[in-house]
Amino acid sequence: MTAFTTTIQHGAERADEAAHGEQGVDVVHHLADSHVLELEPLGTFQLPQWEFFGLDVSITKYTVYMWLAAALMLLIFLPMARRRGGVYTGMYNLFEALFVYVRDEIVYANIGREDGRPYVPFLATLFFFILFMNLLGLVPFGATATSNLAVTGVLALFSFIAIEASGVVANGPVKYARSLMPEGIPLVLAPVMIPIELIGHVAKPFALMVRLFANMTAGHVVILSLLGLIFIIHSYLVAPVAVAFSIFIYMLEILIAFIQAYIFATLTAVFIQLTRHPH
Amino acid sequence: MDLLQPEPGLIFWTTVTFALVLGILWKFAWNPILGALEAREEAIRKTIDDAERLQSEAKTLLEQHEAKLAEARTEGNRILDEARQAGDRLKGDVLDKARTDAEQVIARAHRQLELETDQALETIRNEAAGLAIKAAEKVIQRSLTEDDHRRLAEQAVDEIARASG
């Protein structure tokens, strides 16, 4: 963990040195967002920095990979929707199988066949967007946009809106508001119960946000730490072991990329169903 | 840049990107794909239902045909049995008749034979008696009377008849 701590400690001044691989692997530098797109053999690209009403809305490394994920989704699913008839092969079947899995196992299994249909588009977008961003982080030169709290936070916010909106739509605003105060509980406890229920509502998307962020970050930290051992110990003998272990973790990361996308979408579906039928 | 510090720029761009992707795909991808999938599932279900219905129809038809075939087969067997029985009966009748006819013919022949044998015996007896008398007359004409002749001849004839009959 020397590389990790020292780079945290010394921050920016060590970053240049570490990037050249002389002292260690700068974990934080790899995981933090930046204005520089590093495609090393091809060189680095400085991304434009914009301001918008005093807000820094620069295009950053994660923005680029997020757009890549979005573009991939549009490129895959728009032609898929236009297709009619014929024999379905290859990639079409792959993504159709994934989509059917999302529809049947995530949405219909948790919300129900009839009630779940309106939620399929939202949850499918969520699932594939997260999945593509997760997987893009595993591509060489790629960056995992989902290992950033801002990205997962916004996704969780969308989930929060969907969860609360579905509760309001299914029960009506009044009945839904009353679910904050479950029946049969004395009115005296209201000052305690209502904040607890409210915290419960906020904690769900917060957990979604942190879970995705932490899972995607942790895998990268482990891989980079294992590879960092090579530079810390300064020996070629460590390299095969470290590379073997990091390949193992990498495989695990592929699994986790799918599982986390699944978990995010499934938990959103579960929470939607919970708010649609409160207590 | 801090790991745990969400940047406003990224928040902004994530919101915009996700909302855009969600909107575009909602309208132009997910709902058409959902519809197409459901249509295909419906078509497949319908095809399977049709196939099952057709199969059950074919099965009942086959069963009907087999039943008809079995019926026809038993009917044919029945007719054959009847014909065989009739034939057997006819054969028996004819045989019986032939046998009785033959017996009658044989019996009649026996009777005729007996009758003719009796007649022949009678004739032979008479002629033998006549011949014997004539022969005896020639031999012993002088020593015996007519009555002695007759008594002796009759004795001889009786002996002959007893010996032959």
Place this chain on the structure above:
Amino acid sequence: MAELHLGLGWLGAGLGAGLALIGAGLGIGKLAGPAMEGIARQPEAAGEIRTTMIIAAALIEGVALFALVICILMALRA
């Protein structure tokens, strides 16, 4: 003094992370054991059990991750 504060902060973060992992490990282990038994007993319900298990494990993991975030915050702010 500053060095000591830094060291204690990292100590706390490390211990906290370890404790959180023990809790999460126990929780998920307790969850996965009966789930396996259930799948072995009723293989036809494997899909449903697995889904429920993953969701429950994710909820446990979420709690553990809260703890880990606090640990990271401690480590970074120390």
